[in-house]
Amino acid sequence: MATSAHQTNIPAALTALVPRLREICGEDGVLTDLSRRRVYESDGLTYHRATPGVVALPTTTAQVAAVVSLCAEHGVPYVPRGAGTGLSAGALPHADGVLLVTSRMRRVVEIDPENECAVVEPGVTNLDITRAAAPHGYYYAPDPSSQQVCSVGGNVAENSGGAHCLKYGFTSGHVRGLEIVTPSGEVVELGGKATGAHGYDLIGAFIGSEGTLGVATRVTVSLTRSPQKTVTLLSAFTSMDAGGEAVGAIIAAGVLPSAIEMMDALAIEAAEAAVACGYPAGAAAVLVVELDGPTSEVDAQVERVTELCAASGSFETRTASGAVERALIWKGRKSAFAAVGRISPAYIVQDGVVPRTALGEVLGRIAALSAESGIRVANVFHAGDGNLHPLVLFDDAEPGAGERAEEVSGAILDLCVEHGGSITGEHGVGVDKACKMPRMYSDDDLTTFDLFRRAFDPAGIANPDKLLPTPRLCGERPGVRTGVHPLVESGQAEQF
Amino acid sequence: MKDLDVEGVTLWKGTEADAVCGVVPDRVARPKDTEALGRLLAAARATGATVTPRGGGTALDWGSPPRSLDLMVDTSALSWIDHNAGDLVVEVGAGTPLAELRRTLADAGQRLSYDPLRVGGTVGGALATGVSGPRRLLAGGLRDLVIGMTLVRADGVVARSGGRVVKNVAGYDLAKLHTGGYGTLGVIASAAFRLHPLPPAVRVVSVPLRSREDTERALADLRATTVVPAAVELDRDRLCVVLEGTAEGLVPRVEETLRALGEDGAEVAEELPEDWGLLPTEGTLARVLAPPAELPGLACDLDADVRGYGSVPAGTLYLAFAPGTPADVVEKRLAAVRHVPDRTAVLLRAEPHVREAGVDPWGEVPGLSLMRAVKDSFDPDHRLSPGRFAGGI
Ligand SMILES: Cc1cc2nc3c(=O)[nH]c(=O)nc-3n(C[C@H](O)[C@H](O)[C@H](O)COP(=O)(O)OP(=O)(O)OC[C@H]3O[C@@H](n4cnc5c(N)ncnc54)[C@H](O)[C@@H]3O)c2cc1C
Ligand SMILES: Cc1cc2nc3c(=O)[nH]c(=O)nc-3n(C[C@H](O)[C@H](O)[C@H](O)COP(=O)(O)OP(=O)(O)OC[C@H]3O[C@@H](n4cnc5c(N)ncnc54)[C@H](O)[C@@H]3O)c2cc1C
Numbered sequence: 001m002a003t004s005a006h007q008t009n010i011p012a013a014l015t016a017l018v019p020r021l022r023e024i025c026g027e028d029g030v031l032t033d034l035s036r037r038r039v040y041e042s043d044g045l046t047y048h049r050a051t052p053g054v055v056a057l058p059t060t061t062a063q064v065a066a067v068v069s070l071c072a073e074h075g076v077p078y079v080p081r082g083a084g085t086g087l088s089a090g091a092l093p094h095a096d097g098v099l100l101v102t103s104r105m106r107r108v109v110e111i112d113p114e115n116e117c118a119v120v121e122p123g124v125t126n127l128d129i130t131r132a133a134a135p136h137g138y139y140y141a142p143d144p145s146s147q148q149v150c151s152v153g154g155n156v157a158e159n160s161g162g163a164h165c166l167k168y169g170f171t172s173g174h175v176r177g178l179e180i181v182t183p184s185g186e187v188v189e190l191g192g193k194a195t196g197a198h199g200y201d202l203i204g205a206f207i208g209s210e211g212t213l214g215v216a217t218r219v220t221v222s223l224t225r226s227p228q229k230t231v232t233l234l235s236a237f238t239s240m241d242a243g244g245e246a247v248g249a250i251i252a253a254g255v256l257p258s259a260i261e262m263m264d265a266l267a268i269e270a271a272e273a274a275v276a277c278g279y280p281a282g283a284a285a286v287l288v289v290e291l292d293g294p295t296s297e298v299d300a301q302v303e304r305v306t307e308l309c310a311a312s313g314s315f316e317t318r319t320a321s322g323a324v325e326r327a328l329i330w331k332g333r334k335s336a337f338a339a340v341g342r343i344s345p346a347y348i349v350q351d352g353v354v355p356r357t358a359l360g361e362v363l364g365r366i367a368a369l370s371a372e373s374g375i376r377v378a379n380v381f382h383a384g385d386g387n388l389h390p391l392v393l394f395d396d397a398e399p400g401a402g403e404r405a406e407e408v409s410g411a412i413l414d415l416c417v418e419h420g421g422s423i424t425g426e427h428g429v430g431v432d433k434a435c436k437m438p439r440m441y442s443d444d445d446l447t448t449f450d451l452f453r454r455a456f457d458p459a460g461i462a463n464p465d466k467l468l469p470t471p472r473l474c475g476e477r478p479g480v481r482t483g484v485h486p487l488v489e490s491g492q493a494e495q496f
Numbered sequence: 497m498k499d500l501d502v503e504g505v506t507l508w509k510g511t512e513a514d515a516v517c518g519v520v521p522d523r524v525a526r527p528k529d530t531e532a533l534g535r536l537l538a539a540a541r542a543t544g545a546t547v548t549p550r551g552g553g554t555a556l557d558w559g560s561p562p563r564s565l566d567l568m569v570d571t572s573a574l575s576w577i578d579h580n581a582g583d584l585v586v587e588v589g590a591g592t593p594l595a596e597l598r599r600t601l602a603d604a605g606q607r608l609s610y611d612p613l614r615v616g617g618t619v620g621g622a623l624a625t626g627v628s629g630p631r632r633l634l635a636g637g638l639r640d641l642v643i644g645m646t647l648v649r650a651d652g653v654v655a656r657s658g659g660r661v662v663k664n665v666a667g668y669d670l671a672k673l674h675t676g677g678y679g680t681l682g683v684i685a686s687a688a689f690r691l692h693p694l695p696p697a698v699r700v701v702s703v704p705l706r707s708r709e710d711t712e713r714a715l716a717d718l719r720a721t722t723v724v725p726a727a728v729e730l731d732r733d734r735l736c737v738v739l740e741g742t743a744e745g746l747v748p749r750v751e752e753t754l755r756a757l758g759e760d761g762a763e764v765a766e767e768l769p770e771d772w773g774l775l776p777t778e779g780t781l782a783r784v785l786a787p788p789a790e791l792p793g794l795a796c797d798l799d800a801d802v803r804g805y806g807s808v809p810a811g812t813l814y815l816a817f818a819p820g821t822p823a824d825v826v827e828k829r830l831a832a833v834r835h836v837p838d839r840t841a842v843l844l845r846a847e848p849h850v851r852e853a854g855v856d857p858w859g860e861v862p863g864l865s866l867m868r869a870v871k872d873s874f875d876p877d878h879r880l881s882p883g884r885f886a887g888g889i
Contacts, residue, residue, distance in 0.1 A: 353663050424666050
């Protein structure tokens with residue numbers, strides 16, 4: 001494979017590196033062939049594309065360290081990549097750099113029920129941890145809906161959460177130890193099987209750093225005891241306001257569900273058309289509420305939540321505790337993103353956060369934005385923690401429609417910031433939102449972030465041009481997503 | 497030091513009463529708000545003054561003595577509470593007394609899920625010492641509850657990370673970095689936390705700490721249950737399991753817990769003990785981290801002059817030495833912990849004779865080179881509490 005003909009495509013700066021990369025990762029661990037490199041040209045946000053200069057597929061920490069050291073020695077940028085499901089172009093390759101893919105580091109090193117933890121390599125999928133822990137009565141709590149595919153390394157880099165993070169929190173609350181390779185190629189072990197470590201909380205600061213502080217090569221995660229009982233409720237309302245009121249009432253009553261999800265009429269209509277989920281007819285809003293824990297507590301909470309929904313104007317509440325019935329309730333919610341793809345040729349998925357008490361107001365403003373612009377917006381979101389995922393629909397065949405949709409989508413983010421929220425609750429900043437960081441943070445805040453980054457990466461080779469705005473990056477105009485995500489289409493992942 | 501006399505700051509001469517591990521500050525300054533704190537630190541930078549912050553002053557003897565201390569920053573005027581009950585979020589000034597925060601939240605049926613409460617301690621001090629108490633199993637430690645922080649850098653620049661919403665992945669989580677930083681990276685001006693509803697009822701099931709084998713068996717049986725404890729705490733000679741929930745819902749959970757722990761000598765209380773989670777305020781104090789399953793072994797073979805406290809599932813054990821314990825006894829115990837792989841021990845508070853004997857308070861801290869790099873980035877002149885932290889940072 002390593003003929004010079006294949007290598008002519010490789011940027012000149014990298015040709016000297018290739019033989020050394022092959023020494024480190026083996027013949028099959030280095031991809032130089034253009035067609036094979038192209039496989040990695042984007043992550044889950046497919047409209048940002050770049051062909052990686054060269055792809056390295058290490059199998060051990062020592063190999064990762066050697067690859068990174070080589071990059072450091074030559075001043076070549078590198079980009080870590082897990083499963084490539086990220087939705088902010090965090091794993092967008094560098095055309096003149098090395099793409100360091102963890103997909104061959106997939107060992108579950110240890111399941112340790114006595115210490116209620118697991119030790120895994122970064123390429124292990126999120127769901128594989130739960131699969132390995134299940135026989136012992138445990139599971140891995142953070143559950144991004146891409147969990148069948150996404151890697152633990154990616155979860156660490158994005159501080160991923162899932163529908164159940166309302167109660168169980170994000171990745172950062174479940175990582176006890178990290179082995180990392182720093183941007184200079186040094187292997188550092190942080191923490192271990194105890195929770196916390198002495199000294200600065202570098203684990204806490206590394207989680208969510210989007211590959212800019214180094215590569216996670218081994219992760220020790222907490223395992224959570226599977227709950228005694230889980231109940232899922234579906235409650236239907238005649239208005240979004242009434243649904244929102246129920247969310248506030250549940251929280252105010254001191255009940256902490258593991259998930260509270262909400263869908264509006266357009267999202268329900270799409271889900272109904274796609275998977276016939278059989279949600280109550282005439283619902284302008286539905287809530288999916290999940291409660292888990294000891295049976296004696298859950299039973300009382302189910303009763304309480306049912307009452308609170310009724311008091312807020314719910315006209316029907318269904319309850320399910322068996323796995324099959326629960327899956328039926330979740331079906332509509334989980335299929336919503338893909339379903340919207342069927343009622344619209346294209347859409348943009350936004351990810352923003354507002355304080356829960358501002359939900360009603362912000363949803364009203366989004367509806368007004370939609371009415372003014374004539375652009376439809378479907379709302380499917382994590383209501384319990386105010387994490388909105390508005391889907392902005394448009395027809396990509398229509399000239400200018402994409403730009404108009406992009407404007408609406410951007411205006412929604414502005415609304416989030418204006419109400420004291422965040423520009424991203426789970427998808428991260430990556431390339432996609434780097435230029436939006438100044439909407440949320442002052443120059444002083446951003447230079448402080450940069451001070452921290454430089455402590456790890458003084459040479460600026462670790463996933464450069466991500467997370468923080470740079471002039472090079474922010475001159476470019478963002479694009480739009482068209483159609484349904486390929487992973488969703490192929491049934492490998494649910495987006496919600 | 498006249499140059500430190502900036503607008504919005506009250507300045508006075510330091511005395512013995514202001515000493516940090518025996519080091520008396522030349523000046524003490526109390527800024528009235530975040531901006532004044534920014535001006536003060538900018539002025540300190542211009543004059544090259546070394547700085548140590550102080551909240552309630554209850555844990556100033558934690559950590560090593562500063563190499564130099566020109567200016568003590570008193571945060572007591574940075575005291576305010578902005579509680580948004582509907583969002584279960586609160587933002588507070590760093591100088592706010594923890595006790596006052598607790599009262600305000602309790603009035604609204606909420607809490608910062610953090611214990612214990614040291615009378616006189618402030619929010620900033622709790623964050624800077626960064627230790628988490630027993631009831632961290634459900635909501636996490638203090639680091640997991642901080643959702644945003646405003647801090648003032650060594651150069652006086654005011655910077656914010658995070659925000660006031662519980663879900664937010666924009667930018668680095670610098671709030672976690674400063675939690676447990678002993679004020680060596682910046683001065684915390686305010687912080688935002690996520691809150692939880694106060695549980696309607698609490699039960700504390702406790703049994704006497706028995707032999708190592710019996711304790712290990714009891715803990716294994718407890719792990720096999722689904723009672724969801726809020727704390728599993730070694731408290732001197734007892735093992736305490738805290739359950740939170742509704743009065744009715746707790747009945748079967750208490751029964752199941754008793755079955756796991758064994759009824760022999762068991763007690764069930766409906767309230768936490770008065771001194772819950774508090775460590776002795778005198779004597780040398782160490783913190784050991786180890787794989788959780790090894791904690792019973794560590795706790796059950798302590799001598800009479802050392803008491804153990806700690807969270808079993810978190811793998812944390814505090815060792816409280818009787819006041820006056822000789823340095824070599826402390827040193828031996830630390831060495832015994834440190835020579836086992838996967839176990840680390842640091843001295844949180846060393847009595848002067850222990851410190852003077854040169855007992856290494858930190859041992860080997862993994863990641864120290866990165867920590868130094870972070871310190872150099874944030875405080876290039878090493879003026880913030882120099883020498884207080886790991887590796888002489
Ligand atoms: C259909 C769908 C549904 C989704 N649902 C959710 C959801 O519910 N919640 C949620 O939070 N996210 C969700 N996501 C986003 C995405 O799955 C997560 O961000 C995930 O954690 C990314 O993992 P990955 O392995 O695919 O990472 P990649 O996309 O490969 O990389 C993501 C980032 O992590 C860095 N990185 C990867 N591996 C490492 C490593 N070992 N060390 C250091 N940095 C590394 C990369 O450089 C990049 O910046 C969804 C995505 C899709 C496509
Ligand atoms: C299980 C447990 C047990 C504990 N037991 C004890 C105990 O027995 N005795 C005890 O003294 N403490 C104990 N604590 C620690 C507790 O966190 C502190 O006592 C208290 O909260 C410190 O508050 P303070 O305002 O008095 O801090 P101070 O004593 O004023 O300061 C403590 C440290 O924080 C730094 N600091 C203070 N404010 C700031 C700021 N705004 N920004 C940056 N740095 C700052 C100081 O420089 C100093 O290094 C315990 C904590 C836990 C979790």
